[in-house]
Amino acid sequence: MQEDFRLIVDLVVVLAAAAGGGLLAALLRQPVLLGYLLGGAIVGPAGLGLVKELIQVETLAQFGAAFLLFALGVEFSLNELRKVQAISLGGGALQILSTIGITALVSVGIGWVTSPTQGIFLGSILSLSSTAVVLKCLMERNETETLHGRVMLGILVVQDLALGLMLAVLPALEAPSGEIGAAVGVALLKTAMIAGGAIAAGIWLIPPLLRLLARTESRELFLLGVVALCLGIALLTEYLGLSIEMGAFIAGLMISEVEYADQTLTYVEPIRDIFATLFFAAVGMLIDPRFIWENLELILGLVALVFVGKFLIIAPLVRAFRYPLKTALITGLGLAQIGEFSFVLASKGQVLGLVSRRVYLLILGTTAVTLVFTPFVLRLVPKVFAWAESVPALRNWLEGGEGPQEISEALPQKDHVVVCGYGRVGRTIVRLLRENNYPVVVIDQSEQRIQKLREEQIPYVYGNAASVHVMTAAGVEQARGMAIALPDAMSTRLCLKRALELAPDLDVVVRAAQDKDIELLYQLGAREVVQPEFEASLELSAHLLIGTGRSTTEVLQEVTEIRNSHYRELRPQQDSKDVSRDLQAATQDMNSRWYALPDQSPLTGMTLEEADLRRIAGVSLMAIQRREGDRIDYPDAQTVLQSGDRLLLVGDASEIATFKDLATGEVPVPAKDLSCQWVAVPDASPLAGQTLGDLDLTQTYAVQVQAVRREGQFIRFPDGSIEIQAGDRLLLCGTLYHLNHAYQWITAASPILPALSPPTLSVPVMDTVPRGDREAS
Template structure:
C-alpha cells in the first residue's frame, strides 16, 4: 500500500476512534478526554494494531498540543500571566528544583538508580505536569479564569519553559560540573534571547501583520496567516533546542495583546480541537495495557508516590505564596501527574543510556496511568471538598485555614455594599457605587487585583469570598447589599449560599457565568441574576426599537417583563433531561440530597410559599420528582407538595437535619395566619444573655423562635436552654401584632424586617 494512502487510513482510523470514544465517554458522563485516551489504546500497537505509521500520527498529534498551547497563549495573555507571576516563576521554579532534589535523594537511597545523574534525570521527568490534560480539564469545566486555574497554568508554563533547559543539560549530566554549567548557561542564554525576540516581534511585528491580514476581509487568508505564524515560531523554538509547544504558546501570547485576539481564537479553535483529539489518542497508543497488568504492583506504587509526592510539594508551595488553603489543595491535586513532555525526556534519556528499557517502560506506564487519572481528579474535586466538609474535624480545619489574608484599615463597618470579585464587572460596579457616595468593600483573592485596590485606596479584604470567615469579616450581616461577580460558577453558588447563611434578608445580585445557572442562582436565594450576554442583547434591541418608533415607556415595560421572566424568551430551549442532568451535577457539588417526603408529613398539601423552607431550615429546594416519575426542576412558590414526592434539597448537614425534622413533623410549622421575620439582636438588647425559657415568648406573645443564625452557624428549632447573644439573628414566627411587640422588647430602635411571605422573584427557596 502506498505510504501516503496508509497515512490517510491511519488518520481516518484515529479520528473515527477518537470520535466514538469521546461520544461514549460523554454518554457515560465521563471526561471526553478519557474517551480519546482509551480510543488510542484500543487501536494502537498494544491493542488491535490498526495504526501502522505511529511516528507520522505522533507528528500530527504534536501539532494538536501546539495548537492547544497556542490557544492558551491567546486566552492567557501577558496581563493574565502578570497576575500570577510570583507563584508561576517562584513557585514553579521551586517546585521543579524540589521535585528533582527529593526524587534524586529518594531514588538513590532506595536503590532505584545507580548514580546521581540518573536520579536527577528521573526527578526531571517527574517534575513536569501535563499542560494539555490540565488545560483540557479546566476548559471543560470553564475554570481557566479562576484563581486556581491561573495558578496551575502559570506553573505549567514555567515547567514547559524548563523542558528546553532540561533537554540542553541531559547530555552533560554524566560530565564534569564545568560542562554542566556551560550547558545550563547556553540554554539560559538561548531562552533569554528567544524571550527578547518574542517581545520585540510581539510589539512591532505581529500587530501590523494581523491588521494586513484582516484588511483582506478573507477568513481563509487570516487563518492561514495565523497558522503559519504559530507553526513558524514553534519551529524556530524547536531549532533552538526548546519545545515546539513552548514556541506555540509564546506565539499565542504575542497575539493576545492585539485587537484581533478574539477573532484569531475563533478561527483556530476548530482546528485546535481536532488536532488535540489526535494528540490524546496518540498518547493512548503509547500505553501498553499488557505491560501495565504484568507490572501492576510496581506501577501502582509509583503512581501513588507521584500523586502524593507532587501534591505534598505543590500544595504547600502555593500556600507559602499566600493563597487560600483550598486553592492550594486544588492546585496540588490538579498538578499531581507526570506530563506528556516527560515522554520526550524519557526517550532522550534512554538514547543517552541514562535509563534501561525496563525503567523506561515503567516511566511510560506510570505517566500513562497518571494522565488517565487526572480528568477524574479534576472532575471530582468539588465532591471531594463536599465530603471533606461533611466531616466536622476536617471542616473545622479547612474553615480555620481559610481566613482573610489581609484587611484594609479603612473597611466600612455597616450599611455598605460588598462586591465579590474585582474583575472587569466588579470594577465597574465599585466605580458606579463610589461615584454616588455609597461605601463599598471588595473581596478578592488575587494579589494583582488587591494591589490595584491598595493603590486606589478602595476598602478590601484579601481572601476567598466563599469562606464564611471572610464573609463575616466583610460585615455581610450589616451590609445593605451584595454583588457577586466571581469568575467560576461553583464559587458563585457557594458565595451566594453562605452569604445568605450569615444574613438571610441580604439583597444579593449575582452575575450568571452561563445561562444555565440563572434558575439555579434564583433558587438559591439571589434577589436578582444578571446574564451579561442577555443584557447586551436587551440594550442593543432597546436602541433599535426606540429609533424605529416604539415609545420609551412601552419599551421599558417589555424589557422589565423579560427580566422578570429570567430572560426566558431569550434563552435557548433545552430538553428536560438536559436541564435535569445539569441540575444533578450542580447540586452534587453543593451537597445536594434526594429526600423522600414521608406519607404523613405535615408538608403534604402545602405550597412551597407556605412551607418557607429556606427561612425555617436553611435548605434550598431544587427539584421535585413525583411518584409517577415526572420531575419538576426549579419549582416555583405556588407548587404544592404531594404524598410520595422525592425532593432534591441543598444545604449544610445541620440544615438538612433541620429539614428532615420539619418534614417528619417533629417540630412545629407556623400556621397559615402566622408570618415570619428575621430580627438582629443588638449589643445593648435587654434579652442578651437570657435563655429562651426565661424569655418565654411563646407564652407571653404567642411567638415562636424557629431558628438562630450565629456567626454562620444555623441553630434550628432551639430549645428552652438556648441563650441569646449579641449579633444573633432570630427567626420569629407569629401574627403581625405579636411580632411587633417582641421586636420592640428585643430591639426597641430597630424596625421589623420584611415579611417572610414576600418571596423574591417568584421562587420557592
C-alpha cells in the same frame, strides 16, 4: 510497496486511528489526547501491527512536538504569570526541584535506576504535569479564574518553561559522570547565549519581519514565514547541540510579546494540531498494551505513588505560600499527574540511553494512566469537599485557613453594599454605587485587584468571598445588599448560600455566567439574577424597537416582563430530561440529598411559601419527585407538598437535620397565617444575660423564637436555656399584630415587659416578610 507510498499509507492509518480514538474519548467526555494515545496503541506494532516502520512517523511526530512547544511559547503571557507570580515562580520552582530531588533519592535507593543522573532524569519527567488535561478540565467547569485555577495555571506555566531548560540540559546528562558538571555548565551557557540572541532578535529582528509579512496581506505567506522561522531556529539549536523542541520553544517566546502573536497563533494552530496528533499517536504506538497488562499491578502502584507523592509535595508548598487549605488541596490533586510533555523527555532519554527499555515502557504506561485518572479526580473533588463541609469538624478544618488575609481600614459598619468580585462587572457596580454616595465593601482574592482597591482607597476585604469568616469581616449581617460578580459558578453558589445563612433577609443580586444557572440561583435565594448576554440582547432590542416607533413605555414594560420571568422567553427550549440532568450536575457539587416526606408530615398540604423552608430550616428545595412519577424541577412558591413526595434538598448536615425535625413533627411548623421576622438585639441591651425561658415570649407576646443567630453561629429551635446576648438576631414567628409589639419592645430594649396592647401598624418593611409574599424555598 514503494517506500514513499508506504509513508502515505502509514500517515493515513495513524491519522484515521487518532481521529477514531479522539472521537471515542470525546463521546466519553475524556480528553481527546487519551484517544490519540489509544488509536496509536491499536495500530502500532504491539497492537494490530498496521504500522510497522515507526522511524518515519516518529520523524514527523518530532515536528508535532516542535509545533506544540512553539505554540506554547507564543501563548506564554507575563501578565498571566504576574497574577500569581509568588506561587508560580517560587512555588513552581520549588515543586520541580523537590520532585527531582526526592525521585532521584528514592529511585537510586530502591534500585529503579543505576546512577543519580538517571534518577535526576526520572525526577524531571515526574515533575511535569499536564497543561492540556488540567486546562480542559478547568475550562469545562468554568474555573480558570478561580483561585485554585490561577494557581494551577501559574505553576503549569513555570513547568512548561522548565521543560525548555530540561531539553537544553538533557544531552549533557549522557556525558561520563566526572564530566556531567562541565557538560551541564556548557549546556546552560549555550542556553543563556541563545536566550540572549533570542531577546535581541525578538526586539530588533522579529517585529519588522512579521510586519513585512503582514503587510503583504497574504495569509499563506505569513504562515510560510512563521513556519520557516520556527523550524529554522529549531534546526539552529539542534546544530548547536541542544534540541529541536528547545529551539521551537524559544522561537515561540520571541514572538509572544510581539503585536502579531495572536495572529501567529491563529495561523499555526491547525498545523500544530495535526502534527501534535501525530506525536501523541506515535507515542501511543510505542505503548505496549501487553506489557501494561503483564505489569498492571506495578503500573497501578506507580500511579498511586505518583499521585500521592506529587500531592504531598504540591499541597504543602501551596499552603506555605499562605493560600487557603482548600486551594492547596485542590491544586495538589489537580497537578498530581504526569504531563504530556514528559513523553518528549522520555523519548529523548531513551535515545540517549538514560533509561532502559523496561523503565521507558513503565514511564509511558504510568503517564497514560495518570492522564486517564485526572479528569475523574477533578470531577470528584467538589463532591468530596461538599461532603466534608457537611461534617462540622471537617468544615471547620477546611475553613480554618480561609479567614481574611487583609482588611482595609475604615470599613463601613452598616447599611453598606458588599460587592463580591472586582473584575470588569464588579468595578462598574462599585463606581456607580460610589457616585450615588452608597458605602461599599469589596471582597476579592486577587492581589492585583486588591492593589487597585488600595490605590483607589475603596474599602476591601482580601479573601475568598465564599468564606463565612471573610463575609463576617465584610459586615454582611449589617449590609443593605450584596452583588455577586464572581467568575465561576461554584463560588457564586457557595457565596450566595453562605451570605443568606448569615443574613437571611439580605437583598442579593447575582450575575449568572450561564443561562442554566438562572433558576438554580433563584432557588438558592437570590433576589435578582442577571445574565449578561440576555441583558445585552434586551438593551439592543429595546433600542431598535423604540427606534421603529414603538412606545417607550410599552417596550420597557415588555423588557421588564421578560426579566421578571427569569428570561424564560430568551432561553433555549429544553425538555424535562435536559433540565433534570443540568440540575443534577449542579447539585452534585453542593451538599444535596433526596429526602422522602413522611406520610403524616405536618408539611403535607402546605405551599412552599407557607412552609418557608429556607428561612426556618436553612435548606433550599431544588426538585420534587411525586409518588406517581411526575418530577418538578425548581418548584415555585405555589407548589403544594404532598404525601409521599421525595425532595431534593441543598444544605449542610445541620440544616437537613432541622428540616427532618420539621418534616417529622419533632418541632412545630408555624401556622399558615403567621409571619416570621428577624429582630436584632441592641448593644448594651438589658435582655442580654436572660434566657428565653426567663423572657417567655410565647406566653407574653404569642410569638415563637424559631432561631438565634450570633457571630456566624445558627441555633435553630432553641430551648429555654439559651441565653440571649447583645447583637443576637432572633427569628420570631407570629401574627403581624404580635410581631410588631414584640419588635417594639425588643428594639426599645425596655427592661420591663409591657402589657400586651394593640400595637401601631408600623411593621418594619425590610425585616418582616408575610408568608404570602415569600419566594419559593
